[in-house]
Amino acid sequence: MTTTILTLFTLLIVLYLWWGFRCLPAEQWQIFAAVPAARQEQGSWQGINFTWYGLLTANAYLVAVTVLLVLLGAVGVPPLGIALLAVALLACCVPASRLVARLVEKKAHTFTVGGAVFVGILVTPLAIELVNRTAGNRFFFQIPVMAAYAAIAIAYAFGEGLGRLACISFGCCYGKPLAATSGWLRRLFTGRCFIFSGSTKKIAYADDMEATEVIPIQAVTAVLYSACGLLATGLYLASYYSAAFLTATIVTQGWRSCSEFFRADYRGGGKISAYQIMGLIGVLYAIAAACLLGSEPLLPPDMAEGLESLWSPAVLLFLQSIWLVIFLYTGRSTVTGAILTFHVHRDRV
Incomplete structure (x- = not known):
């Protein structure tokens, strides 16, 4: 069963990336929709653009949270605990994606996944402890720290890998x-x-x-991170939680530091960017965490139990809400505008 699911997941990822690499650099794949917002004096409307960047980013977050639900559900963490952990991390990381970009790049209207991930790596133990001490004590569950770290790192690898398609659509993070x-x-x-x-x-x-x-640095990152996520998932399902965590974190954060030597977009002043330093710190932090928490005893994961945790109206509504919130937050363009006009087809009246 596990092999079949991983094979099917791999096929879907390959097809999704193939489509993205072929289509998204084209002009028509930047603006997903334009919504009229304010009427102009000339009879036209000022429009708000919603981008494919936002839609593809929401897709990536959806996949990441779904992977997190399945992997943590496989080690017995209830959906409530996973949802609370995901919300706690997203509450820190999503605003950080804009705040860190403002601090490093001095830009108020852009996002940085690298900065968000760095914040996520640092706050994950605190978020787990918070959930365990509050909802965990009340509803009689505990989130195992190393399994959670591994699951989060794997979910990030898939989310970041698939999220590179958003960058291709917007034409950012370019080589x-x-x-x-x-x-x-x-x-x-x-x-x-x-x-x-x-x-x-x-x-x-x-x-x-x-x-x-x-x-095509975005494509290289997408392929590498997705492959890394699949490898780390195999290690996780074989109960090698520390190895899965280190594989996913070292590959993703190490490549984040290396890949910037091949990029041409502005990443802050200096030969070594703040994002590269964050990536290297993230690797060292991960190694230290694995050494301190790697001996935590855990039962082998049950993939069927993890998949079963998805089939709940509450979980499905939670996933839909995550997608919608991320789309509205990242998809509403503040750097492009639109002027819309409407007319009647007289020959069809």
């Missing part, structure tokens, strides 16, 4: 121009670059690189 590379790097990516179109893509208005061949 260096192929023309600026040489040697093995240029040979490796010749014929495999992204070419973004659309003047409202970030790569166009921030660095004037529309229609330029750039290293």
